[in-house]
Amino acid sequence: MKDPSLRRSVTLFRAFLHEQRDPEHCYTLLARDAADQVEAYVPVKDRVVVDVGGGGGYFTEEFRRRGAQSFLFEPDLSEMTAHGTKPPEGSVVADGYLLPLADGVADVTFSSNVLEHVDDPETFLSELVRVTRPGGLIYVSFTNWLSPWGGHEWAPWHYLGAERARARYERRTGKAAKHTLGENLFAHHVGTTLRQVRARDDVAVVSARSRYWPFLAGAITKVPGVREFATWNLLLILRRCP
Template identity: 80%
Template sequence: MTRPRANRMKDPSLRRSLALFRAFLREQDDPESCYALLARDAVDQVEAYDGPVAGRTVVDVGGGSGYFTEEFRRRGADAFLFEPDVRELGEKPPDSTVIADGYLLPLRDAAADVTFSSNVLEHVADPEIFLSELVRVTRPGGLIYVSFTNWLSPWGGHEWAPWHYLGAERARARYRRRTGRAPKHTLGENLFAVHIGPTLRQVRARDDITVVSARSRYWPFLAETVVRAPGLREIATWNLLLILRRCPP
């Protein structure tokens, strides 16, 4: 397998960012198109840092309905979905899907060439334990892809964003009044206030991984620069992407 010469992805195009943003706006009406596009984009990012995924073992942790797993398989990877919530799987989850908690994956150490987690970290009560489990199942030299929507992002409140800036309970009440139904997420139950600064400090303090890149997942320019600005990054990054490399023992 040939990896890219540089472990750094160039900032993608404005066209790409606009296409993703338009897809997000249609998420409720056309989730199939939205998540299929996001999956293609995410696997493009993995391959930009680590070369083609064909023939490699990929573990998708918390991948919901399986769009990411299916895209990895389309490109020739041996990809497996581990999802803790059966309600997230949809009507036709990928074959060999495993119902499993991301805190305790039913995998041996160093089982995966690529461990992938898209927008899951903000849904776990202890991100540090979750990240440790991703590291454990990744082979030395393997890639770990983690992205999450940080709490102070304009999208941090998920379906009740951006009103979370005025408080979670107020935002949830507004959502209920506007839609006539209860919101999917409750702060402290299935959504947690995860911040970029503490997360970066946690991963940089570890001696079993190297931080290859910390960048905004969707920005078309200065994607790594904005993450270096304390305070500003908590809002402007929108969604943090961490590309980590498992160190040899």
């Protein structure tokens, strides 16, 4: 625990375990950590930050606390108020595939844990790139399917099959699962995503790493096979090409 990066990982994991009971603490902590990750590459003060799929607005609010002009675009109104919170002023209900923004308006385009919920990740990424100015930063993280948390609320039983995992969850909790594979959760993989991003000519990959690992975070994503299980959550830092 002397290593601050290890302390960070443990703190985030503990908060995640209590996410259902104390979402305010969990998401506030996660937003602060994500903003720190962005600011390792670019200060956000006085920058335009577009938060795509940011749910209740915790990330948007954190960027605003740091002096950014930050705006939330979320497709699901119920997600904006899921934890009893009021979405940040100026929030827009909008589809991430078709953002109501002009080209190149954002200094930073931010998307946390959204990609696994979209059927067409390449189109979604293209829209993030479109609204980012040349030289601007794009932050994308997502929970890959073969991560221990890939099945979300019915993880890790998704390793035995999605339908079996959902059925087990519903038997155990007595309530319907929030996610259904192929409807609002999709099996995206680290290797495939990296190949798709690296094949693009409109972005440069600044970093591809595990979002939460305290050590060897970048090395893990370079090992085929292993990375699908060990990455847990893939973080991509991309730079929009001129």
